[in-house]
Amino acid sequence: MAKSSPKPVAELTFEQALDELDALVRRMESGELGLDDSIAAYKRGSELAAFCQARLAAAEQQIQVLDAENLRALDPGSLRGAEP
8 A cells, every 4th residue: 555645734734734743753752663764754744843833933923913003002991891
């Protein structure tokens, strides 16, 4: 039975990449992989880790932009149930 090629990293969602990375780490830690498979798993894992780090960095930048646009001084009177 031939192994199917993994989906290109760029086509994965963050969650799919993280799940695959977790599965690779577990397989590598279990010792069930031979040398060649371990090297291939390490290479794929490095690609997945870099992808996840880039996605997290992009999300952090988006949050900083959103915070900069939406942050303003708090008016306690505008809070629900706030007493004057």
